Amino acid sequence: MTNLSRRGRSRLRILSLGAVAALALSACSGGVTGGGGDEGTEEGPIRLGMLAPFSGSEAAFGPYMKNGAQMAIDEINEAGGVLGRDLELVTEDDACDATSATAAANKLITSGIVASVGGYCSGATLPTLPIFSGAGVPMVIPAANSNQLVDADENGVFLINGTGDQQAQAALKWAEKQGVKRLALVDDNTDYSADLADAVAEQADGTGIEVVLEESVTAGESDYSANVNSILSADPDMVYWTGYYQEGGLIAAQLASAGYDGELLVADGTVDAKFSEIAGAAAQGVEGTFTQTPDMLEGADDWISKYTELYGEGPGPYSTQAYDAVRVVAEGIKQADSTDSEAVIKAIQDIDGLELFSGPLKFTEDGTLSEGGFAIVEVGPDGAFVLKDDLQS
Structure with a gap:
C-alpha cells in the first residue's frame, strides 16, 4: 500500500466521519446548545465530560484516564473550586469506536x-x-494525537499529548541514533496508526534511512504470518509498529518465531504491560516511543503515592495527561472568569507557562504542544515499559 493512497484515504475518513457527526448532532435534541444543565448559570457544578474506552480492546486505559482526571478535580474542589463552583466529571464509554463515540459525545452534550x-x-x-x-x-484531549485531529481544523481543540508528527520525529531520531539504515513501517490501518506510519515515511526522506516496507495488517486477527513474511523479505534493520498492543504483541511473538533478529520499535498505542503478556519472551528488548509516564518523571513520587492510595494501584499510561487536561480547562475558566465557550477557548490558547507533567505549557496556533515530549522506553524485567532515553542529548 503506497503512502499516497493511505494519505488519500485518511482525507476521505475526515470528510465521511464529519458528515456522520453532523447528522448525529442535528438529531440530538439540545445538542447544539449544550443541553439543559447548569453550565449557563452561576450555580451548581461545572461539568467536564470525558470520553474514554471503558470496554472493548483498549479498556485498560479508560480507568487510568478517569482516575487521573478525578484526582485533579478533587484537588481543585478541595482548594475552593473554580469561580466558587465545584467541578464535576461526567464519563461515557466510547469503546474506542467511532459510532459509540458519536453517541456518547451527544450524551455528554445533553448532560x-x-x-x-x-x-x-x-x-x-x-x-x-x-x-x-x-x-x-x-x-482538551489527553491522549489521542493523530495529525488528522489537527487537520480537521475545528475550533477549540487542544492536544496535550504530542502529535503524530512529533512522535515520528522521535522515532526517526532514535533510529538514526541506533544506526538504522533500513526501516520497515507496519500499521493496523486505523486512523492513528496509518497516520503515524505516513508521517515517518515522509520525514525519513533525506535522513539516510530507507523505508523498505510499508505494510498494513488487519486488526483483530491472530495469524500475521503473511505480514511477517513480507517484513522478513524486506530485510529491515528495524521494524516500527505503529498500532495497538493486541496485534503488536502477536506480531512481536510471530516475528521472533520466524527468526527476525533486528530491532522492534513500537508506538505509544502499544506501550502497556499487556503487550508483554501477549508477546511473551519476544517482548524483551522491545523499545517504544512514548510520552513519559509518572514513574519516569523526576519529582512525581508524591503524586504516584497519592494516586496509589486513592485507587489501590499505581497510575498507568495517560493518567497524568488526563490529570493535566482538567487543570488546563480549570485554568482557562479561571482566566476567562467565565464558562462562556469562546472566552474559555481564548484563555486556554493564551496559557503560557502553566506547569504540567510534560513541562511548561504553551500551545501553538493550531492547538498542539510547542514541545512534543516523546522519549524512548523499553520493556523492563517485569514486562512494564521503563524509560531508556529521553532524547534530550
Whole structure:
C-alpha cells in the first residue's frame, strides 16, 4: 500500500466521519446548545465530560484516564473550586469506536458539560470534534494525537499529548541514533496508526534511512504470518509498529518465531504491560516511543503515592495527561472568569507557562504542544515499559 493512497484515504475518513457527526448532532435534541444543565448559570457544578474506552480492546486505559482526571478535580474542589463552583466529571464509554463515540459525545452534550477532557483512540475522537465544536464545548484531549485531529481544523481543540508528527520525529531520531539504515513501517490501518506510519515515511526522506516496507495488517486477527513474511523479505534493520498492543504483541511473538533478529520499535498505542503478556519472551528488548509516564518523571513520587492510595494501584499510561487536561480547562475558566465557550477557548490558547507533567505549557496556533515530549522506553524485567532515553542529548 503506497503512502499516497493511505494519505488519500485518511482525507476521505475526515470528510465521511464529519458528515456522520453532523447528522448525529442535528438529531440530538439540545445538542447544539449544550443541553439543559447548569453550565449557563452561576450555580451548581461545572461539568467536564470525558470520553474514554471503558470496554472493548483498549479498556485498560479508560480507568487510568478517569482516575487521573478525578484526582485533579478533587484537588481543585478541595482548594475552593473554580469561580466558587465545584467541578464535576461526567464519563461515557466510547469503546474506542467511532459510532459509540458519536453517541456518547451527544450524551455528554445533553448532560450540560462545558468542556471535554477525554479522547484516547484517535479514530473514535475524530468524529466527536464537530459535535463538541458545534455545541460550543472546548476540547482538551489527553491522549489521542493523530495529525488528522489537527487537520480537521475545528475550533477549540487542544492536544496535550504530542502529535503524530512529533512522535515520528522521535522515532526517526532514535533510529538514526541506533544506526538504522533500513526501516520497515507496519500499521493496523486505523486512523492513528496509518497516520503515524505516513508521517515517518515522509520525514525519513533525506535522513539516510530507507523505508523498505510499508505494510498494513488487519486488526483483530491472530495469524500475521503473511505480514511477517513480507517484513522478513524486506530485510529491515528495524521494524516500527505503529498500532495497538493486541496485534503488536502477536506480531512481536510471530516475528521472533520466524527468526527476525533486528530491532522492534513500537508506538505509544502499544506501550502497556499487556503487550508483554501477549508477546511473551519476544517482548524483551522491545523499545517504544512514548510520552513519559509518572514513574519516569523526576519529582512525581508524591503524586504516584497519592494516586496509589486513592485507587489501590499505581497510575498507568495517560493518567497524568488526563490529570493535566482538567487543570488546563480549570485554568482557562479561571482566566476567562467565565464558562462562556469562546472566552474559555481564548484563555486556554493564551496559557503560557502553566506547569504540567510534560513541562511548561504553551500551545501553538493550531492547538498542539510547542514541545512534543516523546522519549524512548523499553520493556523492563517485569514486562512494564521503563524509560531508556529521553532524547534530550
